Amino acid sequence: MSSPDWAAWASIPWTPLTASPDTTTITDTNNKTIGYHKHHVPYLPQSTPSPWQTLDVWIPPPSTGSPPPRNLIPSSANRPWLIFIHGGAWRDPFVTSSAFSSAALHILSSPTGPQIAGLASLNYRLSPYPSHPTSPSPPSKPGATPDPARLARHPDHIHDVLAGIGYLQRLGAASGPYVLAGHSCGATMAFQAAMDPSRWGLSPAICIAQPAALVGLNGLYDLAGFIASPPAKYAGLRDAYAEFTCAAFGDDETAWRAACPATADGWWPREWDAGRERRRRVVLVQSCEDSLVPRQQLESMRGYLEREEGVVEVLEMEALGEHDGIWVSGERMAQILLEVAAGLGQA
Numbered sequence: 404m405s406s407p408d409w410a411a412w413a414s415i416p417w418t419p420l421t422a423s424p425d426t427t428t429i430t431d432t433n434n435k436t437i438g439y440h441k442h443h444v445p446y447l448p449q450s451t452p453s454p455w456q457t458l459d460v461w462i463p464p465p466s467t468g469s470p471p472p473r474n475l476i477p478s479s480a481n482r483p484w485l486i487f488i489h490g491g492a493w494r495d496p497f498v499t500s501s502a503f504s505s506a507a508l509h510i511l512s513s514p515t516g517p518q519i520a521g522l523a524s525l526n527y528r529l530s531p532y533p534s535h536p537t538s539p540s541p542p543s544k545p546g547a548t549p550d551p552a553r554l555a556r557h558p559d560h561i562h563d564v565l566a567g568i569g570y571l572q573r574l575g576a577a578s579g580p581y582v583l584a585g586h587s588c589g590a591t592m593a594f595q596a597a598m599d600p601s602r603w604g605l606s607p608a609i610c611i612a613q614p615a616a617l618v619g620l621n622g623l624y625d626l627a628g629f630i631a632s633p634p635a636k637y638a639g640l641r642d643a644y645a646e647f648t649c650a651a652f653g654d655d656e657t658a659w660r661a662a663c664p665a666t667a668d669g670w671w672p673r674e675w676d677a678g679r680e681r682r683r684r685v686v687l688v689q690s691c692e693d694s695l696v697p698r699q700q701l702e703s704m705r706g707y708l709e710r711e712e713g714v715v716e717v718l719e720m721e722a723l724g725e726h727d728g729i730w731v732s733g734e735r736m737a738q739i740l741l742e743v744a745a746g747l748g749q750a
């Protein structure tokens with residue numbers, strides 16, 4: 404580990420977590436430390452610090468029974484990491500790494516929580532959002548300084564996600580089999596992380612050890628398809644999709660197709676190295692009560708992944724509720740992620 408990486412990691416203290424997320428059913432964890440949390444660790448310690456290029460980490464209590472030292476990196480030996488990428492249409496400033504907080508608390512308070520080495524949730528630069536009602540980017544006030552980290556465009560977002568995962572791996576975290584999960588546009592990016600980074604014009608220097616399993620929660624996989632022909636019930640969202648898609652990828656539809664995991668040129672699953680001898684495992688989750696993302700996105704992703712037989716194992720898991728409900732509550736998400744992590748041992 405280089406010393407700027409180390410200094411950035413040790414600069415953020417561990418905060419003990421004592422609250423149980425569900426006091427009605429888990430009573431014995433009240434007032435007990437269920438884990439520790441680091442908030443906004445800068446993953447590009449050599450660059451100008453930006454809150455958008457940070458990550459949060461949660462760990463179960465160390466087996467020593469003492470609070471972890473600031474420089475502790477939990478060992479990945481035999482225990483998987485879970486890494487989460489939040490949604491928000493690549494542009495919503497109010498959806499951040501903290502979107503993982505509820506699920507993290509549920510995971511840490513679960514009986515199988517200690518089987519996880521650690522949990523991480525990534526921030527990344529966002530695209531312009533001039534129509535945001537309270538925090539437009541660029542700012543609407545004349546003379547106000549725009550935040551360059553909120554004027555990003557593809558491949559900036561995936562560049563940051565890969566940089567965050569690379570940082571964790573330089574620390575020794577997530578160096579063994581790990582699960583990469585994303586919600587909504589975070590699912591798009593989780594899949595992009597399994598593709599050859601040269602697709603994004605990125606140097607092999609930011610190459611990561613790729614995930615053993617991908618989990619897409621209410622994910623976006625085919626933006627061009629949605630915008631060309633949204634399902635009837637979602638037709639009213641076409642302008643909103645076109646707006647955030649253009650903000651993230653520009654106006655050229657070819658770029659949307661190249662970036663989206665269900666429409667990318669060629670067939671990327673063979674670019675995904677899930678680890679030696681390991682099946683590439685994908686878990687797709689789509690709530691039928693989601694008013695923002697239609698089930699058709701999942702179907703289109705499944706169709707692409709199953710184009711060649713026996714390369715990717717695609718599983719589907721159930722979830723209910725609204726688009727963001729899955730991370731707002733976090734309970735079902737925690738179950739899904741723990742189940743996928745437990746399955747890594749059997750891959």
Ligand SMILES: N[C@@H](CC(=O)c1ccccc1NC=O)C(=O)O
Pocket residue numbers: 490491492493494495586587588589623640643647695696
């Ligand atoms: N809150 C978002 C809306 C949003 O996130 C969204 C809307 C439709 C379909 C997917 C969405 N988010 C995916 O990351 C926004 O303000 O643009």
